Amino acid sequence: MHKHWLRYGTAAEQKHMIKYKDKYDGIVINASMLAHTAKSISRFIHSEVNNKPYFIDPMTHAFQHDLAKIKNDKNEIKSSIEKLIEEYGSPIKEKIEKGQPVKIDDFNTDNLANFTLSVLGFQYKHIFASLDDELKEYVEYIGNYKKPEFLIAPYFYMTKLNSSQWLPLNEKLINKSLEHKDEYNRDIYAQLVIDKSFLVNEDLMSKVIEKYSNVDGLIYWVDDFDETTASKEELSAILKFVKDYKMKNPSKTIISLYGGYFSQLLLKYDLSGVVHGLEYGEMRGVVPVGGGIPRSKFYLPALRKRINGSVIAPIVFHEVNNSEEFYKKICNCSVCKKNIKQDVNTKNEVLKNFDEKYLLSRPIEINYKNGSSRATEFPLIESKIQCLYHYLEEKYKEFEKIEKIEITSLLSELINDRDNFEQYFSVDEIAYIDRWVHVLKDD
Template identity: 25%
Template sequence: MKPLGPLMLLRPQGGHKRLLRAADGFYHGLHVPVTVVDHVANFVLETDKPFIADPTTYFFVLRPERLCDADKKAVRPWLLRLAKGFGAPFEVALGRRALVPADFPEKGNATDDAVRRVLTHQKAKFLGQMNLPLEPYYAKYALYGDSAPASSSPPPAGPAFLVPPYFPFRNVEDPWYDLDLRLAERALSVREKGERIAPVIHLDAVALEDEAVVDRIVADYRARAFDACLLWVNDLPEDAAPAEHLRGLVRLVRGLSSGGRQVFKLYGGYFSMLLFAQGLTGFTCGLGQGAWKNAYAFGPGGGAPKPKFYVPALHRSMELANAERLLREHGSLRCPCKACRDVYGSNIDRFAAMGEDGHCESHFLYARQAEAKALLDRGVDSCLTALTTTAGKFGDNALVKVAALRTWREVLAPT
């Protein structure tokens, strides 16, 4: 069953629990790493929503020194726990060297055992509850109104899909590409009855420039009986990506989704929402940020990210200080949502308070809900026309920066 609109799976932080409990109808599910602390894992189950438990195996291809605590110079404890749960070859390599494709031999049982442990770890992390499917579940969630509907208490949620081990690849000639496909195939063989497999296709953005590469990926993944595909284009901010990368993404989504297979984009934004018309089932994102991710930019860690303000008319998030300056100079870009009305209303001098008490995150949910409603009510052509109108209104204004809106329109509605 095709959903009525694009599904949005949030990537929550521990501090978001209170907000998300009150915003049940504003999002469709969750995208969480298997490394989440227990209280977040428990919260995921409490939401009674489908979720994707990301095994984050890509960490293990980073150099050992990148995985160490900057102060203690030792491998971070959560990575040690993850490696122990996965077993060989992850546990053997961690702290000593980066994984290489040869760590997953084609002969023997070692690779099957590794894949099985990665799948099992996803289930074990979330109490073994499984397979609340995505398709029929979301019909009950309204995308309308200024407040969230009451939950109707569906059955307990578990991972909607199991994700095989995956690693980033540059192109289809990269040995990691062949390995990713082979590991995903092995997951189909070792899964238990009723388990659904969704491999992550973690590609470099440059690969999207070559139609032959895109078509090869489509052909390879369509030839296997995967239940869904999860796309992660590494380091692709949609509001700064060149048109050729976005065109390649559209081609990839169209190809993978043909025939009705579910396709989700990991780390997406408004452009991903518009890709629903091209066959994308849904996308994952943070609350006002996290619309793109670079697997290689693995920092020192520690502390929650600072809130950002999502500007609905521009469909992008900004640092609070920059957003305040923008809204002071261009009042037409101010947001009328309940969160903004309650915090600063018509008095922009109170805008700084948006950075407190989850106001930016709450505003983001209202804004994203309004975007979804506009897409459902008026269709993608109307949304693209709105992009053109906004871009024309502000022209080459260096503060507003509407180049991305023109690019999105060019890619999705070429003349």
């Protein structure tokens, strides 16, 4: 079972995913990124990570929003999205050319079938069809064309308000995809992309379970869902959804497309897998589609959360007197053991080590579209990489541990870990751990 999925971000991250290839199970790729940099991704997937399963998020929701969300600063459609529009064709292409987002009425029997085939076909073959000639010969020789683990039916984003329109279309797209399952010899999954108003609406969620149970598996993504600020009601709704889906479909897969430690704990309640990015992909807004500046923060294992440099540095200073204490209280992963030198015996030296390896940044100025600008700090690449490696080490350990240890022990460990650091945070900031435990314990 592939539980731990990593989201492919940029070509620059390939080397990290290769270096850490033994510490996750599979790879997830956005269709827009694939369309944009197909050759590079194809090479990557056929490289040292060629034993990893992968799947592609077809990103069909990109075309239903205000078009500003898929445009660049020059008011043109982002080049990454543009290639995907070519791949998907009608009715998306005509609509976007007219400067209009796609709507339910744009689909009719003919173009719905063609659109579905374009979206499935793109996922099925774009990676191996984009292999350059040199590599193709070799891959052909060893007979190892990489095909996706499963295909995802085209989907659109739903809120409570618009669900009466998009839900029936999503159902049609699922059913049409299933008609073509045999052609691809691949499982067909549905992707549920919703906002919080939809999530906490029991009627809608049970409707989804009823309508989305004919597929072979389900991927879900709640817009901008931050597990550390989510309410008990929202967290309970996620838990209930996973359990209800599995109760109706015991042998099927259900995967959280963006998730942190709370989602990982749901693996104990039959969630099949969790996807996260390289450091900054535990949540995501549905729009804008693509983009955003990745921020480097240090993942504090005890709190299962990434913490800003300005907050973590004083914590390290106050809590840690020497390297041994750092390993004990903050982190003892192989990256930290290398970065915080073994023979360090004073607070100041530990902090210096920590700062130099994880927190160095340089000032930059961000210029906004409206003409204003703001001075901020941008992490140095090497600091970002060390934060990332430490994060990947810890995530791997978390998945391993969750596999082996029962939920009650995981929860009491979480509370103990929290107790060691809660004095540094406001009540509101740290309350997420109580909410997680409350939701999962009551169950």
